[in-house]
Amino acid sequence: MATRTLRGQAAVAGIGETTCYKHGQSPDAEFKLALMAILNAAKDAGIDPKDIDGFASYSNDRNDPSRIAAALGTKELRFSNMQWGGGGGGGAAAVGNAAAAVATGMADCVVVFRSLAQGQFARFGQGPQVPTISGDMAMQAPYGLMSPAQRYAMKCMRFMHDHDVRHDALRAISLASYHHAQSNPRAVMYGRPLDEAAYDASRWIVEPWRLYDCCMENDGAAALIVVPAERAKDMPHKPSYLLGAAAGSDHRCGAPSHNHPNYASANFASVAPNLYRMAGVKPSEVDVLQSYENFTGGVLMSIVEHGFCQPEEANDFLVKDNLLAPGGKLPLNTSGGNLAECYMHGLELQIEAIRQIRGTATSQVKDVDVSMVIAGPMVTPVSNCIFGSEATL
Amino acid sequence: MTRYLPEGLAIPVPESDGLSQPYWDGVAAERLMVQRCQNCQTWVWGPEWICHSCHSFDLAWTEVAPKARIYSWERVWHPVHPALKGHGPYIIVLVELPGADNIRMIGNLLGDPKQDVPIGGSVEAVFEHHKSANPPHTLVQWRLA
Ligand SMILES: [Zn+2]
Numbered sequence: 020m021a022t023r024t025l026r027g028q029a030a031v032a033g034i035g036e037t038t039c040y041k042h043g044q045s046p047d048a049e050f051k052l053a054l055m056a057i058l059n060a061a062k063d064a065g066i067d068p069k070d071i072d073g074f075a076s077y078s079n080d081r082n083d084p085s086r087i088a089a090a091l092g093t094k095e096l097r098f099s100n101m102q103w104g105g106g107g108g109g110g111a112a113a114v115g116n117a118a119a120a121v122a123t124g125m126a127d128c129v130v131v132f133r134s135l136a137q138g139q140f141a142r143f144g145q146g147p148q149v150p151t152i153s154g155d156m157a158m159q160a161p162y163g164l165m166s167p168a169q170r171y172a173m174k175c176m177r178f179m180h181d182h183d184v185r186h187d188a189l190r191a192i193s194l195a196s197y198h199h200a201q202s203n204p205r206a207v208m209y210g211r212p213l214d215e216a217a218y219d220a221s222r223w224i225v226e227p228w229r230l231y232d233c234c235m236e237n238d239g240a241a242a243l244i245v246v247p248a249e250r251a252k253d254m255p256h257k258p259s260y261l262l263g264a265a266a267g268s269d270h271r272c273g274a275p276s277h278n279h280p281n282y283a284s285a286n287f288a289s290v291a292p293n294l295y296r297m298a299g300v301k302p303s304e305v306d307v308l309q310s311y312e313n314f315t316g317g318v319l320m321s322i323v324e325h326g327f328c329q330p331e332e333a334n335d336f337l338v339k340d341n342l343l344a345p346g347g348k349l350p351l352n353t354s355g356g357n358l359a360e361c362y363m364h365g366l367e368l369q370i371e372a373i374r375q376i377r378g379t380a381t382s383q384v385k386d387v388d389v390s391m392v393i394a395g396p397m398v399t400p401v402s403n404c405i406f407g408s409e410a411t412l
Numbered sequence: 413m414t415r416y417l418p419e420g421l422a423i424p425v426p427e428s429d430g431l432s433q434p435y436w437d438g439v440a441a442e443r444l445m446v447q448r449c450q451n452c453q454t455w456v457w458g459p460e461w462i463c464h465s466c467h468s469f470d471l472a473w474t475e476v477a478p479k480a481r482i483y484s485w486e487r488v489w490h491p492v493h494p495a496l497k498g499h500g501p502y503i504i505v506l507v508e509l510p511g512a513d514n515i516r517m518i519g520n521l522l523g524d525p526k527q528d529v530p531i532g533g534s535v536e537a538v539f540e541h542h543k544s545a546n547p548p549h550t551l552v553q554w555r556l557a
Contacts, residue, residue, distance in 0.1 A: 146493040149422050151547070157424035157432070158458055161551055162520050163417050164504050166492040173506050177484035180531050223489040223501075275458035277506050278516050282484070 024297050027412045029118035030251035030258035033064025033244035034370045039207055039361035042137045045238035053082040053134035054090060056240035060130060064244040065255045071244070073098030073129030075117040077109025078364060082134050098126035102266070102402070106167065107311050107357075107365035108395030112402035114369060115264025117245040127247065133366040134240035144168070144236060155275040168233055168314060171397040172225045175316030177283035179227060182330035186227065188337035189315040190218050192351070193231045193358055195342035196312060200355030203381040207235060208359035232315040234357035241366035243373070259376040259390070259406040263298030265290045266402035273399045285320035285396035290403060295326075298405040300389055302326040305405070307350045307375045307384045309368035310393040312357045317396030322349075325393065325403070344382035353382040365394050369404075376408050415540060416520045416553055417502060420495030423542075424549055432459040434473040439550040442539045444478045446512055447471040457515035478537030480507035480554065483516055485529040501525045505554055507535055522555040530556075 037047070037055045045052060061068040069092050074084035084099040098120040102109035110133070117129035146165030147156075156165075164170065178184065197213035200206035213231060221230040251258035269289040272279045281288055295301065302325060310318045319333060327349055328336035336348070344350040354360040354371040361367050372390040374380040388408045395401050426433040438445030447456040451468035455476075462469055484506045491497050503521040508514040521529060522538060535554040542549050 144492060147422065148493065151425045152422035153425050153427045153432075155458055156422075157426075159518050160422045161417075161424050161549075162504055162518055163421065163488055163493070163496060163502055164518060168490075169486065169488060169492070169504070172486040173484035173504070176486055177506075177531070180484070223487070225489060226487040271464060274464075275460070276516060276518060278457060282516075 025115065025118050025122055025264060026262050026297055026299065027260050028122035028248055029245055030248050030260045031243050031373050031406065032246045032251045032254045032256065032258060033060040033066065034373050035059025035061070035063055035242045036363070036367065036370060037240045039205065039237050039239040039363065041207065042236040042238055045136045047136070049134050049136035050082050050086070052136060052238070052240035053087065053132055056134065056242040057087070057091070057130050057132055060242035060244045063256070066128065066244065069094050071128050071130050072096060073100070073117065073120050073126035075100040075102070075113045075120070075129055075131045076133055077102040077113045078105055078107065078133070080133055098129055104398060104400045106313060106395045106398035108398035108401045109266070110311065110365035110369060110394035110402065111264055111392050111404040112266035112394070112400065114243065114245065114261065114404050115266060115402065118261045118264060121245055121247050129245045130242050131245060131366070131369070132240065132242040133364045135364055136238045137236055158276045168225050168228060171314060171317065172228055173277065174283055174397055175314070175320065176227050178316070178320055181283055182333060184319065184330070184333045188319055188333050189227070189232055190215065191337045191339045191342060192312065192315040192318045193218060194339045196352045196356045196358035198339070198343055199353050199382045200359035203355050203360055206355040206360040207237065208355060228314050228316060231358070234313050235362045237362040239361060239363050241363045241370055243366070243369055257377050258409065259373045260409070260412060262300060262389070262405045262407040262411060263294050264402070264404040265293040265297065266400050268399040268401060285317050285324055286399055286401045287321060287324040287393070287396070287403065290401055291325045294403045294405060300405055304389050305349070305391045306387040306389050307344070307353060307372070308391050308393070309352055309356065309372050311365045311368060311395050312352065313395065313397065321393045321396045344384045350382070350384045353380055353384065368392050368394070372406050376406055415542070416522060418495050418499055421493060423545055423547060425547060431461065435459060436549065438473070438475070439539055439552055440541070443475050444537060444552065445473045446476050446515060448474040455512040455515050457512070457517070476509055477511040479511065479557065480509045480517070480535050480537070482529060482531055482533045482535060483508045484531065485521065487525070503527070503529060505529065505535070507554055517552065519552050519554045522553050
């Protein structure tokens, strides 16, 4: 029996985005944003949008593939896929699901997309305003534990306690994103640099996180076109081959009332080894990393769980210079990421990973062959993926 | 009646299937009740229909000593609900119960909201009754022992 793997079987041939707006300020409806991003990605790939035959998304995206297919005049719909789970945890899984569909012949051209217009809908960062509550939230909301930051801060607090990680490590992650955003005219924080003093002076949101440890909330949409590897060779851009993708979480991660056994974690304990195994890649071979920042603490634990440093080394490894393109040990979030480019629910990180392989990033790392994305730490399921240039095949 | 957080947050109620009803009945009587598998003795929390260890459905509501250790904590400064606007910081603790194989529960740490919080510190439960609320309910808070 042949080895069961996605390695080298599919590639990203097109990327597309809309303008990124502050939350609630999109002039366009959420559904229209999705269409615009998909059309931009199809144009980038040099394909007729009507030839897209599959759709993959995550986090309960509200824009139903059947409606999109009807609106676009899609010739034939063959793959309609939603990765269960909230937050940005499904961002890499959606790419993996799309690749699985084209690799197995279920579809020929799948678009991964995510669209958000929070002005039209409720914001993530607010608590529910309801008279009564039941289920697991009944054990949390009455104690003032409601928002994503509040849900995950205690994981980070325990991790920092267990390994004596200082706040400086979190600060370095934030400063790296803001640094890279200053080279990126698309970034919401372009022209708004952040230094140590401004970070230190910023208000607490929930300890151990300050304002600049927390992602923005934005309106916009992003899309990637995934095709079989052999087809990508003949398309306009240098292909980014998917070397591996993984999703899930370790034992009883979703146990209610914060009873996940491996609590002080970004939830990649099982998912990171699965990714490296499929991709045939070691952490030392990763040229550039996009690691989803819902909160900097999630990046801290993701970096440790993916083997870039040991927990005891976090204070020394997570310093700004190590995280900057082009010359840092591990260039991180090179577009500005969720903190400073745009919160497109992490799909903008996938697009940045592709730009790094193409050589078109605004903070370009030299000669990128292995480009990695970690999606949505601390939620469940989480996911991750690794893209490679042709040289890695 | 004293309360740690202002009035106006969502009031906890059992699910329509009644899964957690014995917990809420227990805390109203100042008894901390959690589930325990009658087949393999695994402690189960939060409320569930099945034992995650042996798949028995025979879970019994069992009283556990209201004593715990602080496993982690956070201090909330930024309010995300109108009832908390202008209230100031408050502390949420995640505690583990040594009397029930260290299952964890969430509550507030009573006292100065700016106090240092010791991970590993011993705490005891304080039953915070809201008898005039609609519907009436009881929260389980914690204070350093
Ligand atoms: Zn059992």
